[in-house]
Amino acid sequence: MTDSNYSQPAGVVTGEGYQTLVAAGKAGGYALPAVNVTTSSTLNAVMEAAALAKSDVIVQLSNGGAQYYAGKGIQDAFQAKVLGAVAAAEHVHLLAEHYGVCVVMHTDHADRKLIPWVEALLDQGERYFEKTGRPLYSSHMLDLSAEDIDFNLSECERLLKRMSKIGMSLEIELGVTGGEEDGVGVDVDSADNSKLYTQPEDVLRAYKLLSPIGHFSVAASFGNVHGVYKPGNVKLRPEILKDSQALVQKEEGTGSNPLNLVFHGGSGSEKSKISEAVSYGVFKMNIDTDTQFAYSKPVGAFVNEHAKAFQYQIDPDDGTPYKKQYDPRAWTRKAEEGIVQRLQEAYTDLGSMGQSIAKS
Numbered sequence: 001m002t003d004s005n006y007s008q009p010a011g012v013v014t015g016e017g018y019q020t021l022v023a024a025g026k027a028g029g030y031a032l033p034a035v036n037v038t039t040s041s042t043l044n045a046v047m048e049a050a051a052l053a054k055s056d057v058i059v060q061l062s063n064g065g066a067q068y069y070a071g072k073g074i075q076d077a078f079q080a081k082v083l084g085a086v087a088a089a090e091h092v093h094l095l096a097e098h099y100g101v102c103v104v105m106h107t108d109h110a111d112r113k114l115i116p117w118v119e120a121l122l123d124q125g126e127r128y129f130e131k132t133g134r135p136l137y138s139s140h141m142l143d144l145s146a147e148d149i150d151f152n153l154s155e156c157e158r159l160l161k162r163m164s165k166i167g168m169s170l171e172i173e174l175g176v177t178g179g180e181e182d183g184v185g186v187d188v189d190s191a192d193n194s195k196l197y198t199q200p201e202d203v204l205r206a207y208k209l210l211s212p213i214g215h216f217s218v219a220a221s222f223g224n225v226h227g228v229y230k231p232g233n234v235k236l237r238p239e240i241l242k243d244s245q246a247l248v249q250k251e252e253g254t255g256s257n258p259l260n261l262v263f264h265g266g267s268g269s270e271k272s273k274i275s276e277a278v279s280y281g282v283f284k285m286n287i288d289t290d291t292q293f294a295y296s297k298p299v300g301a302f303v304n305e306h307a308k309a310f311q312y313q314i315d316p317d318d319g320t321p322y323k324k325q326y327d328p329r330a331w332t333r334k335a336e337e338g339i340v341q342r343l344q345e346a347y348t349d350l351g352s353m354g355q356s357i358a359k360s
């Protein structure tokens, strides 16, 4: 099942382990889902889904997801965004190996105002590295695509220098992904259309600057959009990814598919465009909207089916106790099963079913 050249111990992968996982996906022609999580319940469901699919997985937290993980009761929102991200990572470092798969810990979009969040997480990551010899997170994302490209790249350079010292990778964004993710993003209808498609020349510039410093990946826009909308607004053009790879290969004299590409806004995408994008070196596809719905839908069905249990502890007419139905584990478990199921579909779409590199 597994090419032994790529095998890694089960658990969180960082540094060379992470780079091996990315290389394995590109060599094997498959990608991994990167799933946004907000609670221990969604997080465990994602690891369970990976174990069932015998595949590896990328877990990511947005700034809002991290804040929610810490709890809405913490008054200082910035502090909660840092603490929640640390708590989620510690949770995964403790549990991942028991699911028998490799797990990548990642943070999602950080725009200009969130650079201090990433820096605070790097403070935590460096401390964790001193204690354990590995970073808390495998990678962070810096999304400065709304800024001038000079500023975007110089900040990426500055942070990657710091991150590569502790074996971390950086995900950057060139070109704008339409829609929004936790307050980061642009409106599809008002965005400058050319910005929705990354320019291969910009990708080449990023490659020249960043590849001598450390490991990085590029979220390139090819008409992809966050969220699920009626089709027709923007056309998916994965050939932009192919053109970027070809330009870097030609100018830098590399092997094929030198770039590690990331597909944002995977929810609701056409299956044929997904496999086309993967063939051009996409190793990670973000999925959030579809797994949110997959988590919530079975809860709706459960509440409808057991409506009285959500109004009475004991049936007012016949005295039936409803503890078994209103116990939060009963309906949260349905939600978790929804994610587990939806991700099996994602693994099939991405070609990564049964492809875990974890040593058994």
Ligand SMILES: [Zn+2]
Residues within 6 Å of the ligand: 109, 177, 181, 226, 264, 265, 286
């Ligand atoms: Zn995104």
